[in-house]
Amino acid sequence: MDLIRRSRRLRRTAAIRNLVRETKLSAADLIQPLFVVNGENVKEEIPSLPGNYHLSLDMILDEVEELVQAKVAGIILFGIPKSKDEEGSSAWAKEGIVQRACRAIKEEYPELLVITDVCLCQYTSHGHCGILEEGIVNNDPTLDNLAKVALSHVQAGADMVAPSDMMDGRVRAIREKLDQKGYQEVAIVSYAAKYSSAFYGPFRDAAHSAPGEGDRSSYQMDPANSDEALTEIELDLEEGADIIMVKPALSYLDIIRRAKDNFNVPVAAYNVSGEFAMIKAAAEKGWINEEEVALEMLTSIKRAGAEIIITYYAKEVAKILNN
Numbered sequence: 001m002d003l004i005r006r007s008r009r010l011r012r013t014a015a016i017r018n019l020v021r022e023t024k025l026s027a028a029d030l031i032q033p034l035f036v037v038n039g040e041n042v043k044e045e046i047p048s049l050p051g052n053y054h055l056s057l058d059m060i061l062d063e064v065e066e067l068v069q070a071k072v073a074g075i076i077l078f079g080i081p082k083s084k085d086e087e088g089s090s091a092w093a094k095e096g097i098v099q100r101a102c103r104a105i106k107e108e109y110p111e112l113l114v115i116t117d118v119c120l121c122q123y124t125s126h127g128h129c130g131i132l133e134e135g136i137v138n139n140d141p142t143l144d145n146l147a148k149v150a151l152s153h154v155q156a157g158a159d160m161v162a163p164s165d166m167m168d169g170r171v172r173a174i175r176e177k178l179d180q181k182g183y184q185e186v187a188i189v190s191y192a193a194k195y196s197s198a199f200y201g202p203f204r205d206a207a208h209s210a211p212g213e214g215d216r217s218s219y220q221m222d223p224a225n226s227d228e229a230l231t232e233i234e235l236d237l238e239e240g241a242d243i244i245m246v247k248p249a250l251s252y253l254d255i256i257r258r259a260k261d262n263f264n265v266p267v268a269a270y271n272v273s274g275e276f277a278m279i280k281a282a283a284e285k286g287w288i289n290e291e292e293v294a295l296e297m298l299t300s301i302k303r304a305g306a307e308i309i310i311t312y313y314a315k316e317v318a319k320i321l322n323n
Contacts, residue, residue, distance in 0.1 A: 023303040025295065027071040027318035031115065031268075031310040035206055036060055036101040037080045048202035049273055050280050052312050054080065057100055061108055070318035074113025076162060076310055077101055078206075081123050087131060088123030092148040099156040106157035115189060116153040118146055118163040118174070129165040129219065137219060139167050146170050147177035154183050162189040162245070166219045168235075175240030189268060190241035193229035193255055196220035199248045199274030206273065229255045230262055237265065243308065248272040250297060253304040260305025268308035269301050276312040291320060 010020050035046070035054050042056035055063055067075060079098035081090040090096055098116055105114055120142070121129045130142030142165070150161040161178075163170050171190050178186055197220075221228060233244050244263065246255045247270035259267050279297070283290035294313050301309050311317070 023299055025299050025302055025317075025321065027314075027321050028073050029302060029307065029309050030072045030298075030314035030318055031074050031076050031113075031308060032067050032072050032314035033076050033078060033310060033312060034060060034063065035078050035080060036097050038082050038097055046202070046206045048277050049206055049312055051316060052206070054206070057097075057104055060101060061104065064105055064109055064112065067315055067318075068109055068112060070315050071322060072314045072318045073308070074115060074159075075105075076115040076117055077158075078117050079122060084123055084125045086125055087145060088120035091120055091123040092145070092152040094152065094155075096152065099152055102153060102156035102158050113159050114157065115160045115162050116150075116158040118150045118153065118161050119165045120145060120149070121165075130167055137167075139219075140169070142167050143170055143173035147173045150174040150188075151177050151181055151183075154178060154186050155181075158186070160187045160189050160243075162191060164191040164194060164247075166191065166194050166221070169239065171236045171241050172239035187242040188240060189243040189245060190236040191247055191270075192233040192236040192241060192244040193252070193259065194220055194245070194247045195223050195252065197223060197248050197251070197272070197274075199251065199272045202273035202277045223251075226255060226258065230258060233259055233263055237263065242266075243268055245270060245308075245310075246306070248275060249301045249306070249309070250275045253300060256301065256304040256306050266308060267306050268310065269304075269306035271298065271301060271309055271311035271313070273312065295320065 010016055037054045037056055039056045040058055042054060043059045044054045046052050077098050081097055083090055102114060119129050121127055126132050128137050130137040146163060146165060153161055163174060171188055174188060236244060243266045245268040246252050246259060249269035249271045256269050279290060279293050282288045294317055298309055298317060
């Protein structure tokens with residue numbers, strides 16, 4: 001047949017395919033979540049997140065060393081406190097678990113990018129992301145507490161803070177607090193489009209953060225909404241966000257693409273616990289090739305427009321990519 005153009009010419013060999021590949025995933029795109037707990041000599045695998053652990057301070061540095069060797073871009077820290085109360089006051093304690101972890105990690109690995117999750121759900125006795133009054137999270141009084149959390153993390157050495165609570169105005173409250181204290185250079189990674197998703201189940205087990213009653217649909221976004229995500233992102237950027245995040249990632253690739261097309265800022269995406277756990281479970285059944293599916297999934301997230309991917313696969317996939 002007389003064909004002038006044959007697309008298969010550029011698919012003929014691995015070398016050619018690599019040469020013309022439009023989207024290239026690397027370890028430098030990936031952020032690994034870490035869960036830090038109190039105690040000593042604790043390294044307990046999280047059942048619903050195979051290969052991820054609850055780590056005490058004396059054990060977390062070994063994990064960080066592996067991540068540094070794998071050349072991942074950085075980590076995002078989540079803390080599980082000793083005690084909880086109605087306000088979540090241990091979240092901003094100077095000797096809180098995240099604050100201690102920040103200091104330990106930055107002392108040993110000063111060049112590693114350390115991001116901290118800023119929220120209250122792990123620290124409140126009721127499991128919601130703010131001050132609860134008559135079963136409803138009271139938005140405005142919560143903002144000062146979130147700002148105190150962010151400041152305490154930065155004072156402990158965090159390079160960036162990532163508010164995930166979805167309270168209105170929390171980016172501004174954090175930006176003002178950090179600026180007042182002389183931390184104008186510290187960036188805010190805003191969970192700008194965070195959906196009320198069923199994909200968070202394994203994380204809530206890992207972080208011990210499930211709400212005691214009710215759900216978070218009054219402050220997290222409706223999964224059916226797309227235009228609303230652009231409004232949320234625009235508001236957070238106006239308030240001082242430097243990087244915006246879409247969460248979850250895999251079921252919201254369209255939102256990632258719209259974010260990238262509409263805003264000239266770095267876009268992050270959180271490949272959440274349920275997305276990770278589904279692949280692990282299917283792989284354990286022998287139904288899929290885990291390595292190939294993980295790479296395809298993460299590539300799709302980057303192809304959609306995310307420069308930064310937070311994923312429980314960061315260490316595993318970084319090692320694959322480096323080899």
